Amino acid sequence: MMNRIQTKLKEDKKLLSIYFTAGFPNLEDTASIINQLEQSGVDMIEIGLPFSDPLADGPTIQASSTQSLKNGMTTEVLFQQLKNIRETVLIPLLLMGYFNPILQYGVEAFCEKCQEVGIDGLIIPDLPVDVYVADYQKMFEAHGLLNVFLITPQTSEERIKFIDSISNGFIYMVSSSSVTGSQEGFGEEQTNYFKRIAKMQLHNAQIVGFGISNKQTFSQATAYTKGAIIGSAFIKHLTENREGTIKDFVKRILE
């Protein structure tokens, strides 16, 4: 059976993926945000499992994680909130989180729960490629979970090829050498990087993340790639406008 992510990647369009931190702004917002995002025409969602020490994240996502943990979010609570999500939501759902909370939950138990609630993929920034291959690849695959790896402008060509060989969905292309949320638009450097990777003709599609905040950066990022992920800008939007206008936010990107 084809994973929902793989099916989505076959569609002839540029994909918009949205990241948000589960349990933010309010603990019980998770399912409602997912439903609204789907209804607004978003193609894929990354649900952030908050961590106390998010090394790769800038201030916006850090603050949302801190707030979510204060609200009482835990791995168990998140799975509870997602229990019935597949009754209404059809688009691919990924969980994005740091490795320690998953390790404490038990990696196998975590995979089982993901499969049970209908998660299609995982993004675990601090799970190293070699550890994944040695210890977890079989387990993830047995539970129908695609593991998504990151590459950056600094990643060597050789390593990109290796990552491509062990991926079977998409590669998360970090737009620049930075933590989340720190870019103000893309310049020539990014465009050259997007082009360089496009030329490599990888098996896996590339989806760009970090620094995409509006229609313009979305278009720039997807000129040479399959799609783009918006995180910090969406969280800022939630912080400033609350959830009533999620539709407007998405419309401004896609119109």
Place this chain on the structure above:
Amino acid sequence: MSYNVNIKGYYGEFGGAFIPEMLYPNVEELRQNYLKVMAEPEFQAEFNQLLKDYVGRPSPLYFAKRLSEVYNTRIYLKREDLNHTGAHKINNTIGQILMAKRLGKTRIIAETGAGQHGVATATVCALMGLECIVYMGEIDIARQAPNVARMKMLGATVVPALSGSKTLKDATNEAIRDWINNPVNTHYIIGSVVGPHPYPDMVARFQSVISEEIQKQLLAHEQTSKPEYVVACVGGGSNAAGAYYHFLEDTSVKLIAVEAAGHGIDSGESAATSVLGREGIIHGSKTLLMQTKDGQITEPYSISAGLDYPGVGPMHAHLFASGRAEFLAATDNEAMTAGMKLAQLEGIIPAIESAHALAVFEKKQFNPNDIVVLCLSGRGDKDLDTYINYFKL
């Protein structure tokens, strides 16, 4: 069983490099080069010369006669407190600044809790004329004003860490984020045997000058290079790693690690990671750390700012799990009392971190003929305010 790091960067089941891809090129560059660079004769020569002429090494191994009489055993103090800048931290920063230069880096970042490692980093950056940025929790900046001033005087920029609990672990997060944002020209001088491989091993090697000297000096004092015990305090574990290093594989030398129990192990305000921690991942390393059931990292407490880190280095996690080292914990009160005792018996005011190690003599009875070497990791000048407030001096 080996107690050194293996080729994959693990001590037993602990260690590794659990880092986001953004950090991979930086850490990989270091991993591929650190042993090669350290083995170069010119590197060795420069390192050793700076340790001698700038740091003031070898630091004395001092037989503490009156302390030995009180506790009826033979106590030697390894005087890291007499190093330039007042602690063992400078052994590591000298090594790493030379490493950074060999790798062509022009910008140095560091984290600091109490400010000792920050001062040691700012010092070597001044020495080498390199830009220096030190991340320090906003709360620590407020309570360690003299060290903040020292760093500024040495030309460093001190950046407050405003995230999370605004202390050492958050300063470390900020330094790592800076490194992600500046992957090419920057070297991160980490301050203890923590972080992703190869940091724990590299820092342990730079600190291993401590045990190398202990062996030679003990031979001159006692006609043996082997003590019965080596004792050190453990925050992240760098002074302990340095003091143990050349004794690690010789199990006839017993190792004792003293952690900070804060207000008591069960008080909820403690930093005794070996007792309160579980295996997990902190700052890119699989090790023991204090965390909630859900794997969120918790904030430790100790009166000593240098010991309130929620993890320990992977070498120490392995020494604990394998039983190679005995782990004890000293409360604030036990450490402060031991510090006062050293001042009055030997005329040495220790750093409060080191005072935790000294509390071992109230916890454990040694034999009269045992040679006990204790790493006196730092001097108490930075802690005078804490001593004043504690003892109403």
